[in-house]
Amino acid sequence: MTRPCPPGAGGVHELLLQLRVPTQLDLSPDGRRVAYALPDSSGTGTDIEILEVGGERPAVVLPTPGTGSTACPRWAAKGNVLVAAYSDPLTEPGFLVALDPATGDHLWRKRVPGFVENIVVSADNVLVLFADPGSEQDGMHFGRRFADSNDPWVDRVGKRWRRLAVAGLTTSRLDVLELNGWTIWDVDINAAGAILAVASRDPRPSGYYEPNLILTDVDGTEPRQLWDGDGRQLSRPRLMGDGAEHAYVLSGLSIVSGTVHRVDLRNNRVAALPHLDDVTDLGRLPDGRFWFAGWTEQGVQIGTLDERGELEYRTVTPGLVTGRDSQPSLVVDPSASRAVAVWEDATHPPEISVIDLPASNWRQITDLNYEAADAVSRIEREWVRWKSSDGTEVSGLLILPAGHDEPMPLVTILHGGPTWLVPDGFSPGEANGLALPIVHNGAAVLMPNPRGSSGRGQAFAQAIVGRMGETDLDDVLSGIDTLVDRGVADPNRLGVMGLSYGGFLSAWALTQTDRFRAAVVMSGVSDWLSFCQTSNIGLGFVNLYHVGCDPESVAGRSRLLDRSPAHRLPMGSTPVLIIHGQEDRVTPVGQAEQLFGAWTAAGNPTELVIYPREGHEFLEPEHLRDTRERVLAWLEKHGVTGQTERT
Secondary structure, eight states: OOOOSSSSHHHHHHHHTTTTOEEEEETTSSSSSSEEEOOOTTTTSSSEEEEEEEOOOOOOOOOOSOOOOOEEEEEEETTEEEEEEEEETTTTEEEEEOTTTTTTOOEEEEEEEEEEEEEEOSSSSEEEEEEOTTTTTTTTTTTTBBBOOTTTTOOOOOOEEEEEEEEEESSEEEEEOOOGGEEEEEEEEEOOEEEEEEESSSOOOGGGSSSSEEEEEOOOOOOEEOOOGGSSSEEEEEEEETTTTEEEEEEEESSSEEEEEEETOOOOOOOOOOOOOOOEEEEEESSSEEEEEEEEESSEEEEEOOOOOOOEEEEEEEEEEEEEGOOOOOEEEESSEEEEEEEEESSSSOOEEEEEEEEOOOEEEOSOOOOGGGGGTTTTEEEEEOOTTTTTTEEEEEETTOOOOSSEEEEEOSSSSSOOOOSSSSSSSHHHHHHHHHTTTEEEEEEETTOOSOOOOOOGGGGGGGGGGHHHHHHHHHHHHHHHHHHHHEEEEEEEEEEEEHHHHHHHHHHHHOSEEEEESSOSSSHHHHHHHHHHHHHHHHHHTTTTTOOHHHHHHHHHHHHHHGGGGOSSSEEEEEEEEEESSOOOHHHHHHHHHHHHTOOEEEEEEEETTOOSSSOOOHHHHHHHHHHHHHHHHSSSSOOEEEE
């Protein structure tokens, strides 16, 4: 029995803040048990739990081996050992521990000289990907620095990188692989000890935009460069078989959703598989086949390929299947007859669920968040489609209060990336999870997937390269026009907001139109030239998306400034609330200060709020609550919601 939802937008947001979402799922070699990490009941730590896939018995909570806000459990090949990594990015480096999955007893424990981001277990070895203290956390997301206990008083910007360490399953040694200075972003290992990695020479997160695929081994043999990705990002390297004769890797944009490439390790030949796109994860199967998962426009695609890379089947399942990087990801049993993942849809909150392949229907085996279903009990959803001014078809998610009167206020929330998308999940997460609270506060919310988004292939994603703020903004404004023409949206009560790239596009929109009554810019870019010079991803991002804008040339710098909201004035006098984290290394806080300074000097009503200790995405519950109250009050104060009419 569910409890009644507390009234209003605040109560809905509280339910969403209390969601307990499992992460780091890994399936035992026999396919019968799934291990995962779960926020503990206090909300300050992380538990590792083991659950039978059949769901007949309650989950077993293993004794916590130590403090750590992140955990990463992985099964050894025989299923008799569970290796786990713990890290706390703000207090101390991480450690590995081998556990008996039946009792939770420690078999061994090893300190890692950094913050563990991923581990991969083979037949004899544990491969650890860790970031040195002082490195930026996951530059595409949280964007803060890992704590450096050896130098706590100084925030040094220098050579910090992600490295690999190898531990034996039965020995006490843990050896760091130097690999001639390569920075490692993603990795795989096979039973023979071969290591395939996505790596860059640039140790900063901007190096992720200039990747290479390299091959080495557990002895740290001089890495061999295989492929530079042809200027695209690489992800999910996968060695196929013990002989290390061929491999697969994803190639795409930004937060990688892309095509699958087969790499012949004997001659470095690379060939794209022609029948797949928007893939986000790959996995090996014991018989030489592999499975895949990825985006589609409104769901998730999953399937398998044979040992030659030929498609065996592909099915699309509704809802959202999330894993690493909040993208579609699975764990699949050895026979490929069943998969486990965290699944959710418009009415079901995220839970560990099972699917019998190749069907498309999920059944949940946990019940962690049943109370949260009240958050969506009084709303309506619709996927809407429209034509942009050049005839391109675009789609987006429209969320409405149940029993709404039309026309009504409309807040458009723009996603980040820009190569990202709004999926059909339980609680759309952009803009600090404020979509549902805004709807419960009486407004409709449109979350468009304009050109540049994932889910519709590489051509659609690349359509804004060199044209950011042009084709994508046209797609957004055309969607708003469609809802006004339908009588859904009141043209006099429009708001716009977004986070990260969505924050840029929200600010940029105000320089191109005066139709919005209020705007909120969260963690946004306001000056592309200073972003290039100060952001931890700046130069790599600019080189990828701003084609022809070389910051080393006068013409290139001029073009970057011309596309920067801080160097343009709003067409009207739309009130703007700017929200930013003090520790943001992706879009440094100077971006917010520049926009505030420029637009305040021009007389535009602008307010700036900076939150201490926060990075690119906010984590502290009290800050999330405060953000909610400020955004809702801003929209009401300036007449988007509430009863005020435009003057």
